[in-house]
Amino acid sequence: MAKANVKEQILTTSVNLLHSKGFNATSVQDITDAAGVPKGSFYNHFTSKEALGMEVLQRYIATVADIAAVLQDRTLAPKARLQQFFDGLIAGNAANDFHSGCLLGNFSTELSNQIPAMRSTMQQALAGSGEMLAAVIAEGQQDGSIGNRAPAAELAAFINDAWQGSVLHAKTEQSQAPLDRFTRIVLSNILA
């Protein structure tokens, strides 16, 4: 296997393993076994498990950014964009039967104190998705399709947090119900 392929193999395997099992419960040996590569090859591509964790986190953030692209599609009404964004996130969770939660949320709870560099990357990612949500909500408040009871930035930050909590609950329940409830309350109550 070419070197680039080994690295890609390790990364793809790690996104799944670290997402479903967590960072500390997964050893380098678990990763190389699952990836089908020699354990020694790990350190040709990553200086440490922490370094791999950072790459896994960045890859996950890029996936969410792809789903979030719809938020900037001005051919759709603001609430339709929000609905499609939530649908996209829910589909991502459905793909692993709601067992894994959000890698960003998992790493936040598990690693915020353990790996400071990860904490700032996660902060930026959460702030970034908050800003995109806020822009859509502000647009809806201006065209009158979204209520004005609180500032767009405040609503967006809260909705972001509520999403993380709903994903966490979906994982505990291994069920889609908390995510569907999230969409209903956000679109028909908070933003009504």
Place this chain on the structure above:
Amino acid sequence: MAKANVKEQILTTSVNLLHSKGFNATSVQDITDAAGVPKGSFYNHFTSKEALGMEVLQRYIATVADIAAVLQDRTLAPKARLQQFFDGLIAGNAANDFHSGCLLGNFSTELSNQIPAMRSTMQQALAGSGEMLAAVIAEGQQDGSIGNRAPAAELAAFINDAWQGSVLHAKTEQSQAPLDRFTRIVLSNILA
């Protein structure tokens, strides 16, 4: 030290350690070192680290139940009870500078797949606090102090989830701001 004291010493230390560092990142050695007891004494009181984890979880759930007692204080208006409940939860988070999040949320993300018995205890705890919240919201909907845009049980379950997400964000930010925002949006928007 009498045996009962050693067990209590281990438990008190573990509540703090497992809450702040996580389950898998904390070894039995870490716990007995921090508790100042011989490593061997651990297994006189707990069959495994998982068994200790269950006792820590139950102790944490009892603490939250104490804070939740105000929800049943009928001398207070429903929204005042909710405000006091949230204030109590926020004070609990402030006590550890928002570094530790909610142990229930932390264990949910870290251990749902790893320790099935813990998953069902956490499910019950989350469902129980949801029912208490729902009863207060239903009371407010009946006396007209809380809006009727969604059923009480649905609102309560969502608010529960939003709390977990806000705590997670407070931990990532090491800041009280997400928790204050939670209280504002819940009381002035969702339940308005």
